[in-house]
Ligand SMILES: [Fe+2]
């Protein structure tokens with residue numbers, strides 16, 4: 001097993017694969033959460049974001065596919081486990097749940113990019129960078145809708 005310094009701690013390929021599988025669980029959950037929130041959110045002020053949530057759902061599915069492909073490439077076994085899905089009767093609260101999920105994803109992906117690079121898995125790092133760009137767009141869409 002190869003260990004290399006990531007600047008924060010030594011990370012192994014096995015650990016990277018394990019955490020990418022954790023990220024994959026959250027991508028599945030995000031897609032389902034966005035589909036449900038898209039369908040149930042109400043209020044004229046949320047007309048624009050309602051459409052956008054359906055776009056997000058599709059993009060989270062694409063992220064899941066990209067992560068699963070990277071996990072497979074690295075020698076892992078892509079998970080079928082789904083993380084916790086959050087919802088509410090309150091439309092604003094649903095958007096806050098979505099925003100929290102995006103911010104958590106952004107934190108995790110920044111870390112994964114550093115880890116992948118420390119293991120010289122540059123293509124994996126590049127794939128995650130592209131995912132990160134979309135997550136930041138999702139974050140901004142939600143902040144706009146929440147007037148933040
Ligand atoms: Fe995502």
Ligand SMILES: [Fe+2]
Pocket residue numbers: 030056060102105134135138
């Ligand atoms: Fe996202």
